[in-house]
Amino acid sequence: MVWIKIKRILKAGFINFWRNGWVSLATILIMVITLFSIGSLFFARAILGTMLSQIQDKVDISIYFKTNAPEEDILSLKDSISKLAEVKSVDYVSAEQALADFKERHKDNALITQSLEEIGENPLGATLNVKAKEPSQYEVVAKFLEAQSNSPSGSDIDKINYFQNKLVIDRLAKILDSAKKLGATVSIILVIISVLITFNTIRLAIYISRDEIGVMRLVGASGKFVSGPFVIEGMIYGIVSAAITIVLFYPLTLWLGPITESFFTDINLFHYYISNFGQLFLVLILTGIILGGLSSFIAIRRYLKV
Amino acid sequence: MIFFDKVSKIYSPTSTALEEVSFAVEPREFISLVGQSGAGKTTLLKLLLAEEKPTAGRVFFESTDVHQIPKKELPFFRRKIGTIFEDFRLLPNKTAYENIAFAMEAAGKTPEEIERDVPQVLELTNLVDRSWHFPDELSRGERQRVAIARAIINQPEVIIADEPTGNLDPLNTWEIINILKKINELGTTVLLATHNKTIIDSLGRRVITLEKGKIVRDDKEGRYVM
Numbered sequence: 181m182v183w184i185k186i187k188r189i190l191k192a193g194f195i196n197f198w199r200n201g202w203v204s205l206a207t208i209l210i211m212v213i214t215l216f217s218i219g220s221l222f223f224a225r226a227i228l229g230t231m232l233s234q235i236q237d238k239v240d241i242s243i244y245f246k247t248n249a250p251e252e253d254i255l256s257l258k259d260s261i262s263k264l265a266e267v268k269s270v271d272y273v274s275a276e277q278a279l280a281d282f283k284e285r286h287k288d289n290a291l292i293t294q295s296l297e298e299i300g301e302n303p304l305g306a307t308l309n310v311k312a313k314e315p316s317q318y319e320v321v322a323k324f325l326e327a328q329s330n331s332p333s334g335s336d337i338d339k340i341n342y343f344q345n346k347l348v349i350d351r352l353a354k355i356l357d358s359a360k361k362l363g364a365t366v367s368i369i370l371v372i373i374s375v376l377i378t379f380n381t382i383r384l385a386i387y388i389s390r391d392e393i394g395v396m397r398l399v400g401a402s403g404k405f406v407s408g409p410f411v412i413e414g415m416i417y418g419i420v421s422a423a424i425t426i427v428l429f430y431p432l433t434l435w436l437g438p439i440t441e442s443f444f445t446d447i448n449l450f451h452y453y454i455s456n457f458g459q460l461f462l463v464l465i466l467t468g469i470i471l472g473g474l475s476s477f478i479a480i481r482r483y484l485k486v
Numbered sequence: 487m488i489f490f491d492k493v494s495k496i497y498s499p500t501s502t503a504l505e506e507v508s509f510a511v512e513p514r515e516f517i518s519l520v521g522q523s524g525a526g527k528t529t530l531l532k533l534l535l536a537e538e539k540p541t542a543g544r545v546f547f548e549s550t551d552v553h554q555i556p557k558k559e560l561p562f563f564r565r566k567i568g569t570i571f572e573d574f575r576l577l578p579n580k581t582a583y584e585n586i587a588f589a590m591e592a593a594g595k596t597p598e599e600i601e602r603d604v605p606q607v608l609e610l611t612n613l614v615d616r617s618w619h620f621p622d623e624l625s626r627g628e629r630q631r632v633a634i635a636r637a638i639i640n641q642p643e644v645i646i647a648d649e650p651t652g653n654l655d656p657l658n659t660w661e662i663i664n665i666l667k668k669i670n671e672l673g674t675t676v677l678l679a680t681h682n683k684t685i686i687d688s689l690g691r692r693v694i695t696l697e698k699g700k701i702v703r704d705d706k707e708g709r710y711v712m
Contacts, residue, residue, distance in 0.1 A: 181594065188591050199579045395575045398535065399636065400565035401592035402558075 189405065193412025203385045204417065210381045211421035211472065212428070214374035215464050219425055221367045222460055223433070223449060227440065228363055230447040232356055239352060241321060241342040243308040247275065249336035254306050257328065261310055264324060266317035271309040278304040305338055316357070318342065378471055382414055383479040393483045407480045414476030418468025426461050429453055487513050487675065488534065488644065493543035495529050495699075503529040505699045506543070511677065513643075516670045518686050519679040520710055521696035527679040530696070531646050534677075535567060536560060547644075565593050568637030568674075572649035574629045576621040582632045583608070583617040589636050607635040611665060627658030634665055644675045651682060659685070686710040 197204050245254055254272065262270050273281070279302050286292040296303075310325075312318050322342040329337045386393075389410075396406045430453070437450030453460070488511035495504040504526045511517060519527045532538040533545050536552050545552045547563070555563050569575075576585050583604060590600045608614050611631040621629055630650060637645055647666060651659040663685055670676045680686065686693055686709065693708025694701060703711065 184596065185594070196579060391575070392577050392579075395577060396588070396592065397561075398537070398564060398569055398575070399589045399592055400561045400640070401588075402561040405561075405592050 185405070189408035190412055192409035193416065196409050197413045197416045200385070200413075203388065204413075207378075207381050207385055207417050208421050208424065211378050211417055211468065212424050214371075214378045214471070215421050215425040215468055216428065217370050217374050218467055219429060219460060219464055221371065222456075222463065223429075223452065224363070224367070226452055226456075227447060227449070228359070232360070235352065235356065237311075239311075239318070241310045241312075241318060241325065241340065243310070243325065243340050244338040245305040245307070245336050246338045247302065247305045249305060251306070253336050254308065258308055260328075261308070261321070261324070264321060266312050266314070266320050268311045268313045270311075273307040273309065275302050275304055275306045278307060375471060379475040379479070382417070382472065382475040386410060386476065386479045386483065390483045393480065397484070403484045407477065407484060410476045410480050411473050414472035414474075415469045416472070418470070418472035419465060421472075422461070422464040422468040425464055426457075429460070487511060487548055488677075489546040490530075490533075491544045491546065493530075493533060493540045493545060495526075495533060495538065496541045502699050504533075504540075507696075507699070507701055508543075509694060509701060509704060511644075511675060513675055514670070514673055516667070516676045516689065516691040517678065518689060518691065518693045518708070519677065519696060520681060520686055520693055522681060525696040526699045527696055528648055531648050531677065531679060534646065535564065535569065561592070565640050566643050568640070568642040568645045570630070570633050570637050570645065570647040570650045572652040574621070574626075574633045574653075576629060576632055576636075578621055581618050581620055582613060582624065582628075582635075585621070585632055586636045586639050589639050593640050595640075603639060607639050610638075610668075611635045625658075626653055627655075627661060630654060630658070630662055631665070634662065634669075638669055638674070642674065644677060645669060647676065647678045647680075649680055650678070651680065651685065663689075683710040 243257075251274070258270050258272055261267055282304060283293070283296065310321055312321050322340070325340050325342070329340065393406055433449040433453040437448045437453075441448040490507050490509050492506045492508050493504055494502070494506055496502045507526075507530065519530065521527055529538065533540055534547070534552065536555065539553055547566070550563075552563070577588060580588060586604050586607060587600050590603065595603075605614070605617075608617050611634055613628065613631055613635065616624060616628055616632075619628075621632070624632065630653075634650075645666070650666075651662050654662065659682070666676055666678065667689075690707050693703070693705050693710070695703035695705075695708075695711065
């Protein structure tokens with residue numbers, strides 16, 4: 181008996197969906213926009229995430245040592261820096277390595293190559309590149325380094341570029357932080373707006389059927405039997421919209437892929453779309469089903485009072 | 487089987503639809519409710535269906551107070567009453583067959599019962615060749631016959647017909663009235679609200695006359711008197 185009821189409700193839902201052609205189409209269009217904005221969020225998050233980590237990766241503190249600084253002193257400083265909780269990594273670049281890098285970078289510049297040969301000895305000192313886990317933590321690391329350079333053992337240190345870059349690093353940390361917050365706020369507002377629009381569209385679709393609902397009640401249909409098909413219909417809207425949306429992302433990311441790759445270097449949207457297809461589809465289809473079903477359920481309740 | 491006990495319905499201080507209306511309906515009766523528009527006929531029928539609540543008084547169906555029925559059990563109660571309206575109230579997205587079958591589905595009948603009963607009722611109402619048409623593809627008379635078929639499909643104890651012929655031409659009107667008479671002869675109580683004088687006079691059955699929310703006449707073999 182229960183099975184027959186469920187079958188009837190499902191069937192009625194599908195039939196209503198099909199026979200309400202124009203209303204279904206309009207609702208699906210609105211829902212596609214909603215799911216599209218949610219899907220775009222998915223991609224935007226990926227781009228922003230890669231971009232942030234790229235920029236964060238570029239921020240570091242370099243400690244330049246005097247040319248005559250003994251290597252073991254440098255390595256012991258490296259060890260003590262590594263022990264800080266805020267530090268992600270410390271790279272040691274020896275004086276020889278620094279010279280090789282420098283030569284490589286300027287190999288086309290005859291004047292520089294010539295000058296280097298003129299000098300004869302290595303004018304460059306060793307360097308330590310320190311990376312913190314979060315941009316905001318450079319302050320702590322810098323304080324530690326400042327204390328080190330003022331101590332007697334710090335006489336080997338030539339300069340620490342943080343104090344020159346401090347302003348830039350601080351500002352960048354702030355920008356990154358507010359970009360994250362702004363992004364989250366904007367996307368939440370966007371999602372709320374589109375959810376409300378979808379809810380209203382479905383409410384309107386059910387409002388059209390309010391007389392029918394009254395008739396069904398008078399014929400002796402129970403509340404569940406009346407509302408069931410509408411909820412199923414809402415869920416079908418969600419499934420169809422999710423399918424349309426995910427298909428729409430294919431040509432879009434195919435087109436945007438190379439552009440994003442050359443712009444953000446690390447991420448190709450199309451590859452991201454392909455490799456996260458399952459997850460994206462799951463997110464869209466679940467959102468669609470919940471949004472459609474729940475909106476119908478809430479919207480129909482007021483017409484069931486007869 | 488139906489008993490109105492001093493029922494009043496006041497929509498607002500200036501509009502009183504019914505005032506202390508009392509009457510009883512016996513099983514298998516064919517009662518006509520007459521009165522001008524606004525006399526309270528529709529309100530009375532709505533009260534019986536528990537579509538509206540009375541301001542005072544009580545409405546009994548068999549021995550239950552209709553307005554004490556919990557919301558969850560209301561559908562079961564309504565399946566005992568078949569309803570027919572002036573504006574048909576069919577489900578526009580369902581065919582004639584589906585409209586009738588819907589009432590059975592709602593009542594939880596099995597597919598076998600539906601396949602057996604719906605064609606029978608379609609035959610009774612002379613709609614066999616129209617069964618797969620949608621309401622807007624049917625004439626008014628045909629639509630009303632679908633509504634009647636839907637009302638009787640679950641073999642209700644009472645049929646309520648609120649101005650069922652208000653929108654129909656004389657030929658269709660007589661067809662509808664004849665179907666109602668036939669249903670009544672088969673043992674169903676019929677409550678017919680109308681202001682069609684010729685129908686009432688030709689029926690020769692009990693007539694309750696309402697005027698400004700009050701019962702002014704209740705005749706066993708009544709005629710339309712205004």
